[in-house]
Amino acid sequence: MSETPAGVIHDLGYRRYDGPRLGRAQIVRALTWHSFRSSFGIGRGVKAKIVPVLACVAMCLPAFVNAFGVARGSPRLFGYDVYVPQLRVVVLTIFVAAQAPELVSRDLRSHVLPLYFSRPMRRGDYPLAKYVALTAACLLLIEVPLLILYVGTIASAKNGHGVWAETRALIPGLGVGLMWAVLMAAVGLVLASLTGRRAYATGIVAISCFLTWTVSELLIQAEGGITSASAGARIGGLFSPFNILDGVRIWLGGTSPGEDANPGHFGPLYGVVAVLLLAACLGGLAARYRKLSMS
């Protein structure tokens, strides 16, 4: 550095920029797009792509296999709204645990945030961009297999009626996927934003998701399983975000039988808890970055 002939700079001259500047909304969009790409490891090293690629493969493989099966005459095995539920829980947990820290903990670790906050964005814009990006990434991970399955199935549909039936089954499935993405991205980000250490952040997210899920499952089992009508079994699902999501799905009229939770007449409670959890996570995220921007 100091051996660089400093005089060189003198001759190059400085150019002003008088062209158009993007507004705040466009800057936030640029950050969202950047974060969305990095949540799949695009624009990052090979190592950053391992988890996203494996997660995508794991999620899409059953859909592919089943789509092929449908083409050979076997029935569609997975419901769009409960597509491989156990696998989805595991894969989504791993994905969020690995990629939420990628989006927020890295910036915390390297103290880049003051550089963002000293730019035109407002203080809430940074977490907003990160949240939208991770939600979109989760959505992609959840919905693409459904679309593969859908396309594979309607390709073998015999008539318009079959296509219509498939489409009607798909739409609630996409809705459920959206619900999952919206809630799990919020849970993952707020937990990951607690620490700048990636390993810790991943651990916190993964353990929180798995632990609550296990606790919730055990409670339901201890109370007689999902077929049990006891109140314990019905509200046991409230201890895990995944089971809350499944409970809300059933409450909203999901026809496929639940694997985990069966809310019964506690359905509205599941809805309320889901909204509260989402609000708490987003509020926590906003508060966290508000504090960070002032320090």
Added chain:
Amino acid sequence: MVDTMPPSQYWPGGTTPPDLSAALPGGTTPPDPPAALPGGTTPPDPPAQAVIQTRALTKVYPGNVTALDGLTVGVAPGVTGLIGANGAGKSTLIKILLGLLPPTKGQATVLGRDCQTSGETIRTLLGYMPEHDCLPPDVTATEFVTHLGRMSGLPPTVAKERAAESLRHVGLHEERYRLIGTYSTGMKQRVKLAQALAGDPRLLLLDEPTNGLDPAGRTAMLELIGRIGAEFGISIMVASHLLGEIERICDHLVAIDAGRLLRADSITSFTAVSEVLAVEVEEGLAQLQQELKARGLTATVAQRALLVPLGGDDTYDVVRDAVADLALPLCRLEQRRHQVEELFRGDEGAAHV
């Protein structure tokens, strides 16, 4: 190299005789950079439109910690040093100027805009270099500066161009495709400066830019900042706790202590009152002092030299005549400047009374 030195490296009323070029063979007159002009004769621009203006700015943190205490100061265009010990309120002031921290009382404007209400607009016009490390190790400098250029509102291709240009301006052209993690501390500081420069700011806020650098790195960084201020036409406010260091590149100085203004003035107005002539003789110091007094100059003894306030060119003549008349062995006659630090120290003492 010497030609590109910032103007402030040449002390006002330098001892170089003005007829030096006449003594050189005709035609080979070295290009005389404006920097070589006696700085004392070029008055600083009057603070026509202040780039920063605060009025009774007060910030009290929870727990009754007062970081700024009724600070009223105007900063003119050019390079301004913001001097204060750690905890004097420099960083708090910068946060308020960036519109990130609401003041408890008072008002601050940057480039004519109110910091509390126009934070977004101000931040498009500002470049900020934080004090602490703020670089991710696992991206290249180009990627990083490009991304932050985008965050400053530059369109994608412009951001790329300006990132390359900014990195070249700070002297990181060759290394810009390397991961930042492989950089030395000096190079990292340059990346921090480049990202502040990428958005084409009208004003740069640099918080302790020489932090963690070795002496050579400090000099290089200061030269770079001086050059940005002098040649790029960007106003700069440099916060530092090392006065002796940044006075070389500043046009103005603002000193704060415990959140209050100690003194704000142009550097030339400091030098105007601080120029002294040091006269050293091998013997007869007291004799000379008396002789000078008889000729109307009050000289003070400092170690082995006499310090004579420098009134004008005739002071040299009076001293020369006095020494010649007394036939004293003169061994040194030099023009000195008080370090601005001393002036502040005096002031500080007064401020605490």
